[in-house]
Amino acid sequence: MIELEGLTKRYGEKVAVDHLTFSVRPGIVTGFLGPNGAGKSTTMRMILGLDRPTAGDVRIDGRHYDRLKDPLTYIGALLDAKAVHGGRSARNHLLCLAQSNGIPGSRVAEVLETVGLTAVARKKAKGFSLGMGQRLGIAGALLGDPRILMFDEPVNGLDPEG
Template sequence: MFGIEPHMIEARGLTKRYGDKTAVDHADFTVRPGRVTGFLGPNGAGKSTTMRMILGLDRPTGGHVTVNGRDYRRLRAPLREVGALLDAKAVHGGRSAYHHLLCLAQSNGIPAARVDEVIGLVGLQSVAGKPFRGFSLGMGQRLGIAAALLGDPGTLMFDEPVNGLDPEGILWIRNLMRRLADEGRTVFVSSHLMSEMALTADHLVVIGRGRILAETGVREFIDANATSHVRVRSPRLDRLAPLLAERGWRVEAGDGDGLRVFGAGPAPIGDLAAANGLALHELALVQPSLEEAFMQLTGDTVEYHAGVPGAAAPAVPPGGQPAVPPGGPPGGAPGPAVPPSQPPNPEGRP
């Protein structure tokens, strides 16, 4: 079992510049154990760069980041303290999954028996002896997660772990992260998929253009950055809308024959309709989604806007649920605001 000391990631003034481009700008945040902390930001916001600095792969231009109070590069058996999945394709194509895990285990003094264990844990038994180059992205993700779990670490980091996974795989990762956090581990997971974060994260570190925009609970973040509204449907909207506006409530056209009313709960709206003898076909309080809160906060910090005006704010269907089927987002769906020519990790890497 992993040790009992607090597993924490702490960044203080963490900065990374590539030439005159600042990828990460004086980032301060703390990732604590026992919960899933989402690292949320648009593509190119600096998420991967930050994670590479945490792992000692990239050297900060300024500031520092520690894992369990120490510089990652000073850890002697780092896989026993931090497990990370940054890039599922970062495996030698000619080496089998088993040997890939074996060499990682050996480098940290982890017994070979643990290799078989994690292979079983991620369900790769049948392909463990096959060269990695034949692996699908989903199999690669599972191998990456097996590598992250090798040393039974107290801290786990995943960079966009659901990318390229089918719904079953997404559910599996979601449950895994939940379980790891429930076991008291520190789980830090980046994503540009708000819907995914809303489902998995307890806590958020929000980044945009390299700056930390918020560090807060998911609920608090939504409450602070987006307002709820009431969806109203009625055959007499022509009469109802002016009455609502007279009360000083903001009224917006919803889809079809609906209205969106801001500034009042369902009760006063229903009372108003009843007092005027107007039938209501729907009266529903709509809680804002993480996506809406995120868009309001980062609307001006998205690095790569699509050419279509307004495309940076994807349509949110009624009900406030993000435009994603219940099974999760489609595998490998690119972020809403990235033109197709962008590489997966365009964070200032030349």
């Protein structure tokens, strides 16, 4: 479960997230809808500990993200599909994630197959289209077979097959 309580994020005078409180219960699909600049991505970044809240608290299964043992088995996230080292192949990108999180290397082939990237697994990510990058990001999110999946604009650039 994800729990946010009074979550606030300010950037100088700009309030990006204002006293947000809610829970995401297991088995429930939850979506954020709102215009650009409404704080959706900022909220997700705070859940993952990438941005520190100005006020409030966020917990995943009762703990802060940085206190989770093997965090990729708790929550798999895709926030930015282009956040990969362009010089690495899709396979090596996922292998680095797997090795740094104690996930068996065999899982890399499984998630590449799941997202339809097996044929390009050895190609460098810098040559990927937006949709292929999105699939690679989804593969990374699935890598730890997590209890929770969190995607920011998950279908951006995907074709119907994706």
